[in-house]
Amino acid sequence: MTTDRDLHDHLIGQQGSRADLNTPVLILDIDALDRNIAAMAGLAAHHGVALRPHAKTHKSVEIARRQQAAGAVGLCCAKIGEAEVLASGGVTGILITSPVAAPGAVNRLAALAGRTEGLMAVVDHPGVAARIDAALGEAAATLEVVIDIDPGSGRTGVASADAAVALAKVIAASSNLEYRGVQFYCGSQQHIERYADRRAAIVDRTAYLQSVIAALTDAGFAPVLVTGSGTGTHRIDLDLGIFTELQAGSYVFMDKQYCDCDLTGDGDQPPFEVALSVDARVVSANHSGLVTIDAGYKSLSTDGGVAVVQRGAPETAAFAFMGDEHAALIAPGIGTQLSPGDPVSLTVPHCDPTVNLYDSYHVVADDTLVDIWSVSARGCAR
Known part of the structure; x- marks a missing residue:
């Protein structure tokens, strides 16, 4: 199989070599990436809040290392498999943010805890906490755990303050688990486009979080760690002052979904730059109002709408998927402006x-x- 290295190693360092890449190809602007990393790190430090960015965004040891070099206390991972890869790459302070429940995965978690500095995981069920505790005992390891709190989405997390207290008691009674705090991630609120609407939603959810923290505190389980937030709500969460650390992830790249959101509420330019793109090429231009490019369903996610032209074609051109391998760019006269082989970002x-x-x-x-x-x-993902 021909790899990316086989295709493109010889282009490294050649001026203007982006234009010679085989497409479709995932492009990362290193200068914009580093500015984004520095901007979020600086913002968190200014507010006295730790930053543990989410690696589910980039899935990259290289980027994780850059984030830690800029001050991140660790990285978040969505799954045990991601955590294993990052840990093998020397990344420390990993928090697994989705429950690890399957017996095989629990055994892997126990093994990882024995060889990884600063590993943490969330729990949201007493039975699973007991299962992890038993596996840790067999592995002669210990693990810090964070209680995941459902913000109302029903996806994961304990469903009430009483359930959080009951789980904290199970953790406290275990031999190999150490209670660290709580996680609260409002995923469905991250992409509310209007700042005022997003803030109102987060203020409401934060009041609920505070009620859970109060119940835990009254029961003797005051959380040292309150972790959560995201790129869409980081400014609001910093202002509200409840989180001790942020889990934002997409800020390193910025995508259309976040570019469509007012992240700051002050009318300024977005606080982060678009660092990620997919470069494609025109492969057919036989119609005046339409050209076909070589990036379709296999090259771009479909859950967040459609891509938008960054450069190489009219920015007003509409994007439409045309199958696994292709998409159309539609605009008056575009078929006479672009020719097969022309690049589009x-x-x-x-x-x-x-x-x-x-x-x-x-x-x-x-x-x-x-x-x-x-x-x-x-x-x-497993």
């Missing part, structure tokens, strides 16, 4: 699942390919 609809479609980031600076980084934890 796209801002992706939703960065996390789009990244998971690729083996590598093609890292560029000023349109020169400077490196190729593995999407280290691609496909590690």
Whole structure:
């Protein structure tokens, strides 16, 4: 199989070599990436809040290392498989943010706890906590755990303050688990486009979080760690002052979904730059109002709307999927403006699942390919 390295290693360092890449290809602007990393790290530090960015966005050891070098206390992972990959790459302070419940996964978690510095995991069920405790005993390991609180979505997390207290008691009675605090992630609120609407929703949910924290505190389980938030709500959460650390992830890349949101409420430019794109090429231009490009369902996620033109074609051109391998760009006269082989860059609809479609980031600076980084934890969903 021809790899990205086979295709493109010879282009590294050649001025303007982005134009010679085989497409479709995942592009990462290293300068924009580093500015985004520094901006979020600086904001968290200014507010005295820790930053543990979510690696489910980038699934990359290289990017995780850059985030930790900029001050992140660790990284979040959605699944045990992601955590195993990052830990193997030397990343420390990993928090697994989805419950690890299956027996095989629990055994892997116990083994990882024995060899990884600062590993933490969430729990939301007493039976699972007991299962993890038993596996840790067999592995002669211990693990810090965080109680996941359901913010109202019904996806994961304890469903009430009473349930949180009951789970805290189970953890306290265990031999190998150490209670650390709570997790509260309002996923469905992250992409509310109007700042005022998003803030109102988060204020309401934060009041509920405070009631759970109060119940835990009254029972003798005051949380040291209150972790959560995201790119869409980080400014609001910092202002409300309840979280001790942020889990924001997509800020490193910015996608169309977040570009459509007013993240700050002050009318300024977005606080983060678009660092990620998919480069494609025109493969057919036989109609005046339509050209076909070589990036379809296999190249772009479909859960967040459609891609938008970043450059190489009219920014007003409409994007429409045309199948697994192709999409159309539709605009008056576009078929006479562009020819087969012409490059087009796209801002992706939703960065996390789009990244998971690729083996590598093609890292560029000023349109020169400077490196190729593995999407280290691609496909590690179990």
